[in-house]
Amino acid sequence: MSRTEILETIDEAVQGVEDGSTVLVGGFGFAGMPFDLVDGLIRQGATDLTIVSNNAGNGDVGLAALLKAGRVRKVVCSFPRQSDSYVFDELYRAGRIELEIVPQGNLAERMRAAGAGIGAFYCPTAVGTPLAEGRETRTIDGRVHILEYPIRGDVALISAHRADTMGNLVYRKTARNFGPVMATAAATTIVQVGEVVPAGALDPEAVVTPGIYVDRVVRVEERRYTVQGAR
Amino acid sequence: MSLTPDQLAAVVARDIPAGSYVNLGIGRPTKVADHLPDDSGIVLHTENGMLNMGPAATGDQIDPDLTNAGKVPVTELPGTSYFHHADSFAMMRGGHLDVCVLGAFQVSATGDLANWSTGAPDAIPAVGGAMDLAIGAKQVFVMMTLFDKQGQSKLVPECTYPLTGVACVSRIYTDVAVIDVGPDGATLRESFGITPDELRARLPVPLTIS
Numbered sequence: 001m002s003r004t005e006i007l008e009t010i011d012e013a014v015q016g017v018e019d020g021s022t023v024l025v026g027g028f029g030f031a032g033m034p035f036d037l038v039d040g041l042i043r044q045g046a047t048d049l050t051i052v053s054n055n056a057g058n059g060d061v062g063l064a065a066l067l068k069a070g071r072v073r074k075v076v077c078s079f080p081r082q083s084d085s086y087v088f089d090e091l092y093r094a095g096r097i098e099l100e101i102v103p104q105g106n107l108a109e110r111m112r113a114a115g116a117g118i119g120a121f122y123c124p125t126a127v128g129t130p131l132a133e134g135r136e137t138r139t140i141d142g143r144v145h146i147l148e149y150p151i152r153g154d155v156a157l158i159s160a161h162r163a164d165t166m167g168n169l170v171y172r173k174t175a176r177n178f179g180p181v182m183a184t185a186a187a188t189t190i191v192q193v194g195e196v197v198p199a200g201a202l203d204p205e206a207v208v209t210p211g212i213y214v215d216r217v218v219r220v221e222e223r224r225y226t227v228q229g230a231r
Numbered sequence: 232m233s234l235t236p237d238q239l240a241a242v243v244a245r246d247i248p249a250g251s252y253v254n255l256g257i258g259r260p261t262k263v264a265d266h267l268p269d270d271s272g273i274v275l276h277t278e279n280g281m282l283n284m285g286p287a288a289t290g291d292q293i294d295p296d297l298t299n300a301g302k303v304p305v306t307e308l309p310g311t312s313y314f315h316h317a318d319s320f321a322m323m324r325g326g327h328l329d330v331c332v333l334g335a336f337q338v339s340a341t342g343d344l345a346n347w348s349t350g351a352p353d354a355i356p357a358v359g360g361a362m363d364l365a366i367g368a369k370q371v372f373v374m375m376t377l378f379d380k381q382g383q384s385k386l387v388p389e390c391t392y393p394l395t396g397v398a399c400v401s402r403i404y405t406d407v408a409v410i411d412v413g414p415d416g417a418t419l420r421e422s423f424g425i426t427p428d429e430l431r432a433r434l435p436v437p438l439t440i441s
Contacts, residue, residue, distance in 0.1 A: 028279045028316075029302040031295060054316075081357040092355055101356050104278065105320030105363030112317040125324065126362045128343075128397035161296075173313055174279050175296040180315040208315075 004167025004214045006196055010040035013190050013218040017046040017155050024111065024151075024182040025053040025063055026158035029082075032175035033062045034159040034192045036220045041157065047071045052111070052151055054104065054178060056080035056088035067091060074098035076151065078107050101131065106148055108181050114150035115184025115213070123148050156186035160209070163193040164202045167211025176208065183213040190216045232424040233406040241266040242421075243332060243374060243404050251329035252276055254364060257301040259374050260332035274310075276328060278360045280319045283311040300360065320360065323367035331368035333361065335375045335403075337390045340417040340436040342400040344373065345392035358395075365396030377405035378433070386410065386417060388436050415439070 007013045014037060017023070023041070027033030042065060049072050056075045057064030064087040066072060075097060080088050091097040102110070103125050113121055122145035126132050136147040158179040161172035169191060171179055183189045196219050234242065236259055244266035247253055254276045255261050264286070267273050275284040277299045284299060285306035293304040314322075322328060335346040344365050347358045365371055375385055386403060402420075403410050408430055409421040418439040419427055431438050 029298065031279070031298050031302070079357045079359040081355040089355060093353070099355070101358055103358050103362040104316070104360040105324055105367075108316035108320050109324075123324065124366045127366070129362060129394045130348075131358070131362070171313075173294065173296040173307075174277070174281050174298055176313055176315050177280050178316050181317045 004165075004211050005216050006163075006165055007216055007218045010036050010192070010218055010220070011043065013037065013192070013216050014040040014044045014157075016188075017041060017044055019046055020048045021046060021154040022050040022052060022152070024153035024156040024158075024178075024186050025051055026156070026177065026179045026182050027062070028054050028174065028177040029058055030062070032159050032171070032177045032179055034157045035062045037157040037159075037190055037192050037218075038062050038066050042066055042069050042071065048073050050074045050076065052076045052107070052153060054078055054107065055082065056085055056099070058082060058084045060087065064088065067097065072097060074100065076100045076102060076107070078102055078104035103131065107151070108178065110148055110151040111153075111178075111181045111185040113148075114152040115181065118150065120147055120149045122146065151185065153182065153186035154188065156182040156189040158182050158189065158191050160191050160193050162195045162197060162202065163191060163214070163217045164197050164211075165199045167191075167214035167217055168202055168207040169193070169209035169211075169214060170202060170206055171208055180209045183209045188215045189213055190218070192218055192220045195219065234423050235406075236262060237265075239374060239404055239406060242409065243372060246372075247271075247273060247330055249273065252282070252327065254278065254323070254328055254331040254368065256331065256333040256361075256364070258334050260334060261299075261301065263332055263374075276319075276322065277305070278316075278319050278323065278364070280314050280316060281311060282314075283308045285311070320363050320367075323360070323363050326367065326369060328368040330370045330372060331364045332372045332374055333364060335373045335385065335400075336392045337385050337387050338373050338375070338400050338403050338412060339387055339390050340412055341414065342398045342412045343390050344371070344395045344400050345390040346373075346395045348393045350393050361395050365399040370402075371400045373400050373403045375403065375405055377403075377407050384434050384436075386412070386434060386436060410438070411441075
């Protein structure tokens with residue numbers, strides 16, 4: 001992929017997302033959720049989407065708003081059910097959305113595999129559980145492992161703290177979560193940041209996501225995510 | 232007397248070796264943190280991407296970018312580190328965590344764990360990191376009440392709820408007893424407000440008295 005584009009508006013940043021795309025959406029609850037990009041995707045209009053994210057939306061904003069707008073055919077996630085996941089819950093109970101549950105570690109590692117060109121990997125997570133039914137297994141060193149395939153995105157929407165004009169990213173605290181892994185796993189990685197600084201202004205030793213993984217960066221005015229509080 | 236959740240958390244905290252890397256599950260296990268001695272050198276891991284997690288944040292400390300796995304705002308300690316999700320679960324699955332403490336619906340005498348789904352037809356499944364934690368940590372402790380509201384034992388010969396992991400739990404900490412589980416079945420370590428014979432009479436599994 002060519003060099004990172006630094007764009008002026010959210011609407012430019014989410015251009016070209018096609019109907020039927022698989023979209024990786026960063027965030028763990030509200031921390032690291034790319035609210036502005038998801039709102040942009042709602043305006044952009046792509047539909048019949050498969051969303052890969054840890055949760056299936058909280059409250060009425062971000063991912064929950066995308067679900068509510070009827071744009072999502074399927075959610076691949078580890079933990080949909082929460083005290084404030086009512087948008088998803090209603091769609092699911094009405095049979096209007098598909099759900100694929102993936103253990104959190106597998107979710108992350110399967111995206112990492114996609115980004116690293118790993119064809120598949122074996123892992124003991126979920127052996128003996130309902131999630132293992134019908135799956136290919138192999139015993140390695142006396143322990144049963146399940147074959148896990150990569151999860152690749154057409155698009156990743158993530159949030160980072162700061163980018164430089166090369167597209168290098170740094171994150172902030174636990175808002176990092178899925179961002180660095182999703183950035184590697186999508187054909188087009190789109191990042192919203194609080195600040196864009198000139199090349200050379202980020203400590204090269206502290207860069208978490210190198211710009212090679214980043215296609216588009218857009219600065220957002222203020223972080224709109226709030227504290228979710230205890231469940 | 233049986234133990235209150237707080238007293239039970241103190242018993243679990245007592246048994247975690249100094250210097251351990253520990254993950255405390257959402258809910259009741261979180262309370263264990265309140266009972267770890269300041270000089271224990273225990274480092275708490277939270278699977279959303281942090282080591283050396285500090286106590287819950289209050290007031291001005293609350294930062295939307297800094298939460299635990301339960302999405303509750305927390306704080307840093309000197310020596311905190313942050314990492315992404317694949318690294319966080321590699322720590323777990325790679326066997327680098329010494330102890331994790333989880334809640335459970337049922338545990339079998341051989342250490343099978345059921346803690347993610349009751350299998351109810353209208354339930355929305357949600358597993359989070361439970362299956363990764365169950366197979367990854369060197370030692371898995373479970374905290375739960377020993378009997379449910381109907382008086383049924385949650386320590387069972389075989390779990391009837393969907394499994395989280397097979398033969399992964401090493402010990403259960405309950406309001407009335409601490410019991411080792413595993414290949415040798417259930418072995419009583421301590422009891423609270425109940426005699427070993429009373430326990431044996433109420434449990435559906437053979438209980439060895441250590």
